[in-house]
Amino acid sequence: MSVERVPVLIVGAGYAGLSAATLLAWRGVPCRLVERRASTSRLPKAHGINRRSMEVLRVVPGLEDALFAASRAGANESTLIIAESVTSPPIETLVTKISLDATPVSPSRICTAGQDRVEPVLLRFARENGADVRFSTTLERFSQRDDGVDAILRDEASGQETTVLADYMIAADGAGGTIRDVGGVKMEGPGVLADTISVLFEADLDSILPGGGFALYYLRNPAFSGAFVTCDEPNHGQINIEYDSTRDQASDFDEERCEALVRQSLGVADLAVKILDIRPWQMAALLADRMSFGRVFLAGDCAHITPPVGGLGGQTAIQDAADLAWKLALVVKGQAAPTLLDSYEIERRPVARIAIARSIANYVERLLPDRQDIRIREDEYGLLETAMGYRYRSDAIIADEFDDGACVEDPLRPSGAPGTRLAHVWLRRGEETISSHDLIGRDFMLFTGPDGGDWIEAARRIALRSKAPLGVCRLGFDVDDPEGLFLPRLRISPEGALLVRPDGYIAWRSRGRSPDPFATLEASFARVRGFDTGQSSGSHAAAFADASGSGHHHHHH
CATH class of the missing domain: 3.30.9.10 (D-Amino Acid Oxidase, subunit A, domain 2)
Structure with a gap:
């Protein structure tokens, strides 16, 4: 029996698995995806890709256009109606904030394509970027060691078995998946x-x-x-x-x-x-009590089952995959500590929780007004907040004094606080108009005000030393902000700086200048990537305590 090695093994070719394969391969991480079915979905099970999902996918060149090309309806062309029948007068027309033009919120538009159209596009991009995708292949069994996962795969056509040694495994085997049972995960x-x-x-x-x-x-x-x-x-x-x-x-x-x-x-x-x-x-409506065990990470429906009213199930799956992809890529390349992966469940599980609550609320409001009893009110937020405004808190975020503990914020009124999604602002680069979100995706990005030259110099030195991807963008130099919206939305001064993760989430913020920008930024950048900065010299530790504020405590797992 042959033995093959691969950094990441993905099981299941739905939205979670295909998105993970595409985004890992695009990041240069070799991965193998196995799917027991013979092909992608022939049925349009899920419909539509929301703005946040498009944001995490559009970083791959050509993918956004290909998804729109696969859809019969144009971007944002959606009608949602409550009625007795399709031809009877509407009881209510749901023109929600989401179905309106949301350019204040995102550069992305909603794609209405069904799952039968989306999956082949993701498959094509996964393969073009170098992912090894195999259909009619089952995961027979697997076991974990300290340094990896031993998986036995079976080719259904030939009956041949292969052992694959993977550094990490992504379980994307769906609502009826069995991988979670091996880890004793409860729904x-x-x-x-x-x-x-x-x-x-x-x-x-x-x-x-x-x-x-x-x-x-x-x-x-x-x-x-x-x-x-x-x-x-x-x-x-x-x-x-x-x-x-x-x-x-x-x-x-x-x-x-x-x-x-x-x-x-x-x-x-x-x-x-x-x-x-x-x-x-x-x-x-079910949520896993854990989204990882050892080196196995659960993504999509095997981790959370969302009532399909409002389309949040597929979105959560795509966004889980995007989160795993950038974190695994850094860890596999040695540019982040393995502890960074602890932040996956800590950040993503609360997002699934509020998606489930919002979906149940949609179900009650749209179909069963007499079943108010099944709503989970304490986890309910508005459609836009749930889809685009969820907040992260973990060791991969360095909180500052502005943290009111809320699970979401209104994306139309961004705070710029660490743990929130970077505000979308239209900027100018040379002759072209771009979104702030066009500057993120592959690397960490340090945004600074026009007087943030010290931060830029520090970032360039750190990028050379840390071998980790860190880009810089200085307002008034690299890009222009004609409407003057960016700094006020980030709540930083012209001397301030903001570190944004590859997923577009703000990791750290300094509202103004720092006495030691190099030490401050170096410590923050290390900490966000899971490296314990306590080992560094005293001056770094002091600058680091100064930068992070006293409100945040570090918890070890």
Whole structure:
């Protein structure tokens, strides 16, 4: 039996696995992705990629355009309506903040493509960037050692087994995944909310639906509650219908019954309908008690199961993968300490928690107004705050005095505080207009005000010494801020500085100048990457205590 080595083994080719493979490969980290199915999803299970997900994906050159090219509807062209049927008068039109133009929040636009269109694009970019992706391949078993994961993979076609020694493994094996069981990970939360049947069909939708774009109808029908959604193939649609499992079984939903449900959903009695796929599933809300064990990291649905109302499940999966990708890349290359990986669960699990609560709230508000009892009010925040405004707190963030302990902030009113997402501001670089987010993605980035030359000099010295990727951007030199918005949104003075991580999150901030910018920045940059700065000389430690403020305590695991 052959033995092969790889820095990262990824199991599962859904949104989490494919995003991880793409972003790791683009960062120059060799990875192997195995998927037991023969191909990517043939069904448009999830619909839409939100702005935050597009932000973490668009760093890969060409990927943003390719995702829009795969979608039938244009960017931001979405209609969300609550109605009895598609053709009956709307009960409510959900023109949320998210469906409006959100250029004040992000340079990214919403892509409405379904999962059947998105996955092949991610697969193509993963392979083009050097990821080794193998379908019809199962993870037979694995064990962990101190220095890695031993995995036995089986090629389903030939039956041949291969042993792979991986430094790290990403479990992206979905809601029914089994990797978490090996680590004794428990799923907690409300559990199953509804039994649902999903029907993919073909019909003359052009005659029924006004205009183009992407349409999603939440159906409060006397006969059932459910949803109808348009797909990327013209005249293809999908309905999700809830049923009572005490009265019906999944097997009761034959083609004839599903055709009737499609006609009822659309409100057109004599419509010709061709059924393409009938699939039962359970809507559930669950969160893993841990998102890692040893060198195994759980991403996507195997770590958190989100009710699919508002599309946060797929987003959380993509963003988990993006978080793991930049952290693993630094650790594999020796540019960060392995302890940086402890921040993955600490940062991402609360994001999944609020995504689940928001999704349950959406489900109640849009479909089941009489089920207020299932809401998790203490974790509920607005749509925009949940999707774009979540905050991180971990050892990879150096908190400053502005930390009110809130889980989210309003992205339209950014604070610039460490642990928040960098504000999007339109800047000028030469002749082109770019977003502040166009300057981040691959490396850490130090932003300074026009009088922050000392910080820039310090950063250049540190970049040479630490062998870690650290870029610099000085306002008024590298870029211009014609509207004068950037410094006020970051809440730093013209002498101040801001260290932003590759994921666009602020790691550290100095509102003004420092007596020893080199020592201050060196200590902060080391600490954010998991290196214990207590080992350095006394002057560094003192500068470091000064920079971080007394409010933050370091906790070891």
